[in-house]
Amino acid sequence: GDDAASELHPLAALPDLDGARARLRALAAWAYLCACACARFLSPLAWLRWLRSVVVSKPLALLTSFLEGLTELLARHEEGEADLIGGIIRGAGYPYEQVEVTTADGYILTMDRLPNRGSRRVVYMQAGLLDSSVGWLTENCVSSPALAAWDRGYDVWLGNFRGWAGARRHADPAVRDTQWRYWNFSLDDHALHDIPAFMERIHATKCAELREAGALREEELRPGAPRPYTVSVIAHSVGAAATLVYAVHERTHERAVPVDHMVLCAPAGFHMDIPLSIWLISLVFGNYLTAPLVVRHISAVYIPSRVLRLLFRKVVHDLAHELDAVGELLGVVIGNVVFGGDASDWSLAASKRDYLVARMPGISIQLLLQLQQSLRTGRFEMRDYGRAENLARYGSARPFDVGANYAALRGLPVDILAGTRDALTPAAMVRRHYELLLRAGVAASYQELDYGHLEFAIHVRDQFVGSLMAMMDAHAWQERTPD
Structure with a gap:
């Protein structure tokens, strides 16, 4: 019958060349894609682009967004406090x-x-x-x-x-x-x-x-x-x-x-x-050798920027009013350690409203x-x-x-x-x-x-x-x- 004929035909035992070629093409395509991906990933230029995105671009975008929000907050804050008194x-x-x-x-x-x-x-x-x-x-x-x-x-x-x-x-x-x-x-x-x-x-x-x-x-x-x-x-x-x-x-x-x-x-x-x-501070900065340098190069003790003054007041206010235990601890530390046992409420003092952005x-x-x-x-x-x-x-x-x-x-x-x-x-x-x-x-x-x-x-x-x-x-x- 047919089975016997096929067994006797000389080409019947050859593999399916079309299927093999298709599989080879698919494998070659995957190999090419993997090679391209590896080349792209391992390329120094690709690494530099990735580093720039992670280290510079994204943080810069976040910082820009933060500063824009802070500027808006600062404007609202100053508008509200311009006539505080x-x-x-x-x-x-x-x-x-x-x-x-x-x-x-x-x-x-x-x-x-x-x-x-x-x-x-x-x-x-x-x-x-x-x-x-x-x-x-x-x-x-x-x-x-x-x-x-x-x-x-x-x-x-x-x-x-x-x-x-x-x-x-x-x-x-x-x-x-x-x-x-x-x-x-x-x-x-x-x-x-x-x-x-x-x-x-x-x-x-x-x-x-x-x-x-x-x-x-x-x-x-x-x-x-x-x-x-x-x-x-x-x-x-x-x-x-x-x-x-x-x-x-x-x-x-x-x-x-x-x-x-x-x-x-x-x-x-x-x-x-x-x-x-205070005695130690005066000893270090108030002697005849250091005083002229301090006067010329430091001149004053204050928070130098509006943004930092706003953040300072916000942090101290939150500590004093939102976290009562932390605020009390802060006041005790300032009064006893820094100011030698003074009984004033120092945490409340630091959050007073005269510490304004413009008038601190x-x-x-x-x-x-x-x-x-x-x-x-x-x-x-x-x-x-x-x-x-x-x-x-x-x-x-x-x-x-x-x-x-x-x-x-x-x-x-x-x-x-x-x-x-x-x-x-x-x-x-x-x-x-x-x-x-x-x-x-x-x-x-x-x-x-x-x-x-x-x-x-x-x-x-x-x-x-x-x-x-x-x-x-x-x-x-x-x-x-x-x-």
Whole structure:
């Protein structure tokens, strides 16, 4: 049959060549594709393209997207905080205006005012280092010194010293745009330039407003007439030290000081007893060898960019308010390790609203060196520039000794408040001011409160505000009998 025939046919045993060729073509195609893929994968150019994508392109795209989002957030943040102080004051139902002041050496500063235009009672409040006028404000009018003073009829002026990291303003662009030139100031410049500029603006404004309101009598309009209003000063820490330098220096040089009463809360000036951490920093950076280099090349301690300031405030705010345990731990570490056991709420202080993107304060190295000078000498002096420059500035080889000239304050009542849990300006150092004032014949009072350094400015207690108001009222305009 057929099977037998096929077995006998000579070609019947040959393989299927068409199928084999098809399989060979498929195998060759797969081999080609694999070879191309391997060649592409193993090619140096391919590796470079892959690395560029992974290391450069994708991270750059992510960074660009992040920065665009951060820029948008920053814009919204600044828009919301541009009028933060005014928003707090107006939101509490009080009037507000911002006043721009230019100092004699060209710095452009800002004062925040709660105007009481017809009042003859003025209070000027000055915050300390790393603080601003927000320190005198809370939404609660009972525990806010500024709002409480306005309620009692005072025209309230809140001063802000030079040294805002994000708002370097100066009449000379060369100073404004050069870091070391802008930050080349000390406590003396706050005292002899900033405060006088504030006082001059207050005086000009009050005289003009009282005149326009018809509140001045004829004899008060005559040249040389007594000032038609009273001024109380409430100052904290470095702000209090600057106030003392201002008043003593001006009166010693027989210039009028338009101040009727001072309340000094934890005043700086004497720093023989300071936390170990600050002593070590001053030892490293404040000696005669390193100080000139530090002043020239560092000039100030602050967060340099708006983005970093925003991130700093966001992180600290979240730690203090969202993660209570972490925030409390942060405050304990700062207070006990960094600041030698000060009892203030440091985590809350760092998240305060005056640490704005544009207005976050910085610290001038010159000012720190002046505070370190007190540690070295044990005296409350103006800046020591060396013998030659001291002779030119002060007329003596030694700098002007503020504490030794407290007799210039006779006739100017001074109330001093110290905190028994304050490790930055300990009560013993604050008491030194009081003892020298008494010895000089100045009408001074002294009181110790169970406060840390910052409790005069944050977490202010209602009783403390009431005491401040009573101190001011004792020396306010209605206590005087005009001639």
